[in-house]
Amino acid sequence: MADHQLDARKYLVHEVKVGEGSTGEYAPEPLEDEIPRAAGKGLDGIAKAPQMTRHEHIEAVRRGEVGSLHSWELVTAMDGPGTRMTVFFAGCPLRCLYCHNPDTLHAREGTTVTAEAILDRMSRYKAVFNVSNGGVTFSGGEPLMQPAFLANLLRGATEMGIHTAIDTSGFLGRNLTDQMMADADLFLLDVKSGLPDYYERTTGRPLQPTIDFGRRLSAANKEIWARFVLVPGLTDDVANVEAAAAIMKEWTSLSRVEVLPFHQMARDKWASLGMDYQLKDVVPPSKEHTEHVREIFRSHGLNTF
């Protein structure tokens, strides 16, 4: 049995926390040991899509019937409220220097699976989601890089009455249709830096699409949890933190900010992939440093953890 299936049994029996939810009752875990989220271990329990010709594959992707995934797992008190099935998409347009999932960056390196197989697996946890006020989170990589596939998963989950969250940088926010927005209950929106030049240095991409996406979600009154990864020497400049807080403050549907201290857990992954990891010598921030940055967000009236 795969590791995450063992974990699932543990959560089912012992660790489901009743009463957590995205409406204010969510009780965060202690943050001392919190680290940036890493992807799951594999796709056990979800069958690969059947063999297709190249043309059939292109058509199935266009219709969102198949997509490229890295992994999935069941987690509690991460990736949104309650117990969640987190589905990690393969492929991302950003190149964050601190990326903790560098093995999810290329869609072609993922595994092709059907939306039906994922929805079938998701349906098995409905009772767990109900009792924990949990649901499914689409993460990655970048789920909005495969919008048709994501749309089908959101629709299917919504039809089953399952709470849905999208974990995204917002860079491809334009790919979110109004129907997808209606089918998504929560957005975990990463603001990787608050100043444009810092954002580009951190991710290799411009900041503005994330700002625009947050504004669009806010105008539609879709709940946002914003995330900021604190990396000494890269994102921790006070002006950069202040600018990130100013961006988030504009979003009236924002209910929570999470400041995640940088960690070196991905160093070996970068090395094993033969990738140039520029942050290999960066020391993670102290608890005091992290708490100080949280205080900056709080000073802007933001509900920060």
Ligand code: SF4
């Ligand atoms: S958005 Fe950044 S951290 Fe997330 S998967 Fe893409 S490159 Fe990695």
